[in-house]
Amino acid sequence: MQKENKSGILSKYGYEIALLIFLGLWFVFMGVVSPNFLKLNNIVTVITRVSEIAIISVGMTVVVIAGGFDLSVGTIMTIVPVIIGICYGRGVNFALAIALALAAAMATGLLNGVLIAKMRFQPIIGTLATMTALRSIIYVITNGSPVSTFPKGYEKLAFGAVMGFPVPILIMIGVVLLFSWIMMATKFGRFVYAIGGNPKAASIAGINKDRVTIAVYMISALLSALAGIIFSSRLISASPDAGSNTAFDVVTAALLGGTSIVGGQGTVHGTIIGVMILNFIINGFNLLGINAYWQMIFMGCVLLAAVGYDARRRAGTLGFKRKINAQAKA
Amino acid sequence: MKNDKATRAPVSWKKGLIDALVNVPELTIVIFIVIVSVFIGMRSDAFFTKTNMLNISKQISVNGIMSIGMMLVIISKGVDLSIGSMLALICAVAGSCIQIGAPAWAVLLVALGLGALCGLLNGFLIVKLKVMPIIVTLGTMNIYRGIAYVYSGGKWTTNLPKAFLVMGNGLFPAVILAAMVVLFYIVIRHTTFGRHLYAVGSSEDSARLAGIRVDRTKKLIFTLSGALTGLAAMVFIGRTGAIQPSAGVGYEMDAIAAVVLGGVSFLGGKGSIIGTMLGAVLMGLLMNGMTLLKISANYQGLITGMIIVLALLLDTARTIYKERRRR
Numbered sequence: 212m213q214k215e216n217k218s219g220i221l222s223k224y225g226y227e228i229a230l231l232i233f234l235g236l237w238f239v240f241m242g243v244v245s246p247n248f249l250k251l252n253n254i255v256t257v258i259t260r261v262s263e264i265a266i267i268s269v270g271m272t273v274v275v276i277a278g279g280f281d282l283s284v285g286t287i288m289t290i291v292p293v294i295i296g297i298c299y300g301r302g303v304n305f306a307l308a309i310a311l312a313l314a315a316a317m318a319t320g321l322l323n324g325v326l327i328a329k330m331r332f333q334p335i336i337g338t339l340a341t342m343t344a345l346r347s348i349i350y351v352i353t354n355g356s357p358v359s360t361f362p363k364g365y366e367k368l369a370f371g372a373v374m375g376f377p378v379p380i381l382i383m384i385g386v387v388l389l390f391s392w393i394m395m396a397t398k399f400g401r402f403v404y405a406i407g408g409n410p411k412a413a414s415i416a417g418i419n420k421d422r423v424t425i426a427v428y429m430i431s432a433l434l435s436a437l438a439g440i441i442f443s444s445r446l447i448s449a450s451p452d453a454g455s456n457t458a459f460d461v462v463t464a465a466l467l468g469g470t471s472i473v474g475g476q477g478t479v480h481g482t483i484i485g486v487m488i489l490n491f492i493i494n495g496f497n498l499l500g501i502n503a504y505w506q507m508i509f510m511g512c513v514l515l516a517a518v519g520y521d522a523r524r525r526a527g528t529l530g531f532k533r534k535i536n537a538q539a540k541a
Numbered sequence: 542m543k544n545d546k547a548t549r550a551p552v553s554w555k556k557g558l559i560d561a562l563v564n565v566p567e568l569t570i571v572i573f574i575v576i577v578s579v580f581i582g583m584r585s586d587a588f589f590t591k592t593n594m595l596n597i598s599k600q601i602s603v604n605g606i607m608s609i610g611m612m613l614v615i616i617s618k619g620v621d622l623s624i625g626s627m628l629a630l631i632c633a634v635a636g637s638c639i640q641i642g643a644p645a646w647a648v649l650l651v652a653l654g655l656g657a658l659c660g661l662l663n664g665f666l667i668v669k670l671k672v673m674p675i676i677v678t679l680g681t682m683n684i685y686r687g688i689a690y691v692y693s694g695g696k697w698t699t700n701l702p703k704a705f706l707v708m709g710n711g712l713f714p715a716v717i718l719a720a721m722v723v724l725f726y727i728v729i730r731h732t733t734f735g736r737h738l739y740a741v742g743s744s745e746d747s748a749r750l751a752g753i754r755v756d757r758t759k760k761l762i763f764t765l766s767g768a769l770t771g772l773a774a775m776v777f778i779g780r781t782g783a784i785q786p787s788a789g790v791g792y793e794m795d796a797i798a799a800v801v802l803g804g805v806s807f808l809g810g811k812g813s814i815i816g817t818m819l820g821a822v823l824m825g826l827l828m829n830g831m832t833l834l835k836i837s838a839n840y841q842g843l844i845t846g847m848i849i850v851l852a853l854l855l856d857t858a859r860t861i862y863k864e865r866r867r868r
Contacts, residue, residue, distance in 0.1 A: 326850065326853075330853070330854060330857050331857050331860075332853055332857075333807050335620070335675050336620075336797070336801075336807060336849070336853065337850075337853075339794065339797070339849075340846040340847075340849040340850045340853075341846065341850075342846075343791070343794055343842040343843075343845055343846040343849075344842060344843045344845075344846030344847060344850075345846075346842050347839060347840060347841060347842030347843035347844075347845075347846065348843055350839035350842075351837070351839045351840060351843070354839075355839065456683075459679060459683060462679070472672065472673065472676055473673075502691075504687045504688075504690035504691045504695075505687065505691060506687075507683050507684070507686060507687030507690070508683070508684050508687035508688060508691070510683055511680040511681060511682070511683035511684035511687065512680070512684065514676070514679065514680040514683075515666060515670065515677065515680040515681075518670060518672045518676050518677070518680075519666075519669075519670040519672065521672075522670050522671045522672050526671065
């Protein structure tokens with residue numbers, strides 16, 4: 212009985228365990244090569260800084276599991292603090308400024324969802340269009356210069372601590388737990404897996420596909436907005452060209468964490484492991500003095516490797532396709 | 542409403558127009574081009590001048606050449622996000638060839654060859670990994686851009702010899718673009734490859750069962766897209782007279798915009814080169830109009846994004862209209 216359980220855990224979490232072992236090996240390697248890496252200070256700094264990316268990647272995971280894709284996360288992350296800063300700078304009440312910015316983010320998510328669900332846009336193309344348009348709007352309203360009119364104490368969000376834990380890490384943990392719960396234990400979570408795994412079957416089963424799709428993009432937009440607020444409070448400034456590569460980094464992390472690019476598969480905790488691995492590797496690269504361009508190439512390779520592995524894993528279960536291939540070859 | 546005969550005639554006329562708009566996507570864009578030209582022409586005297594027309598032809602050429610490649614890819618039900626980065630990489634390598642004093646034809650060969658190689662790598666990864674082109678090229682987009690930076694060390698190259706500037710000046714870009722349009726019109730309409738392209742885009746499984754070597758066709762499509770990017774890179778170098786590793790950011794967006802404007806469907810298997818070129822012309826007119834009407838360049842992305850959304854909405858409307866009629 213116990214033996215069965217053990218092998219069950221291994222087959223269920225085998226991939227995540229492999230990732231964690233890899234992360235452990237990377238820690239050992241970096242600890243030997245660079246003594247600064249394993250210092251508590253470095254590790255806490257990395258995790259604090261990563262929390263924004265982690266929060267966005269939770270949203271992206273939900274979107275990708277639903278069979279979608281959201282390229283606009285980086286621009287939403289940027290436009291939210293820009294709106295807050297500009298509104299506050301013009302004398303608008305701070306709470307109202309935040310409400311306005313969040314409303315803008317929700318509207319973008321709604322637009323993405325409607326374009327994709329109702330207008331049948333391909334997710335990447337639809338969000339590519341909103342991304343391009345939003346980035347341009349950011350440049351128009353900021354005139355290309357950073358916004359830094361934030362109230363005093365705004366930086367407390369990024370640098371404050373509760374019982375010794377930095378606030379961003381606490382927010383990240385909260386988001387991760389909340390969405391792990393939503394995805395694993397609620398009806399909505401089941402619906403997301405269903406529409407990503409087999410949209411037609413989900414429709415026939417009576418799931419309102421369009422509504423779930425729209426909700427998913429709004430979740431992603433809202434989490435990006437949250438990340439944008441933390442990000443800007445860390446820098447006490449909102450730069451118009453921030454976040455241009457965020458969507459790419461986040462998707463790479465989600466895919467590395469075992470989320471399937473065709474939808475229907477993936478977990479929030481897997482994505483978080485993916486985020487941690489990528490960012491500790493990049494932190495290691497920085498300590499070793501490897502320049503940012505090499506890191507770009509490396510990230511591209513990780514993305515390709517992750518999707519390649521995912522495709523292999525899927526091919527094992529798709530007997531029908533293999534049959535056609537075999538027939539074509541014969 | 543009282544006179545039945547009088548109302549019936551316009552209704553059928555309207556229906557005929559709607560049918561024409563639905564079945565010939567190129568017609569919609571011609572109407573747009575006329576409207577935009579008349580609008581800009583009324584607002585600015587400089588629009589309908591010889592110099593400005595020449596300017597527009599230069600502006601269109603780089604995007605036009607890349608759009609042909611993007612069109613091939615989209616007809617085959619893929620998308621190539623890496624061409625902007627590929628352009629930067631090709632420019633960087635071509636720049637170092639120019640600096641060691643290579644003649645223009647040799648540099649052109651290097652550019653075409655490197656483009657084809659990058660494209661082939663895309664195609665190879667797509668076929669071997671069995672992953673959607675959009676994801677693979679999202680990866681190679683970063684890889685190519687990274688290599689462009691590493692290779693050039695982030696430095697700019699200026700003071701290019703005159704031989705290279707020729708390719709981007711006068712009527713030359715327009716001539717190259719026209720030659721490519723004719724060439725690919727023939728390739729798409731009158732070769733087996735052209736037929737295979739549409740077959741793979743309509744239904745990969747059927748194409749495979751019909752004996753088409755789908756994988757090879759896909760690799761060829763991406764290789765051609767890469768080679769066209771190489772050609773566009775040479776025109777780009779001639780036009781800007783400088784080489785920088787940050788070149789071509791967002792060019793894939795412009796190409797996608799031109800292609801979808803031209804009525805090429807993301808569902809694959811549909812689209813024409815004439816439509817694509819009209820799309821590129823409309824994009825060029827809009828960008829030129831923005832400059833003439835002194836609209837800030839900050840609005841450029843907003844307009845591109847809105848155009849893409851509009852074009853796709855039209856495409857969806859067309860599909861829904863056809864579906865309803867079939868019923």
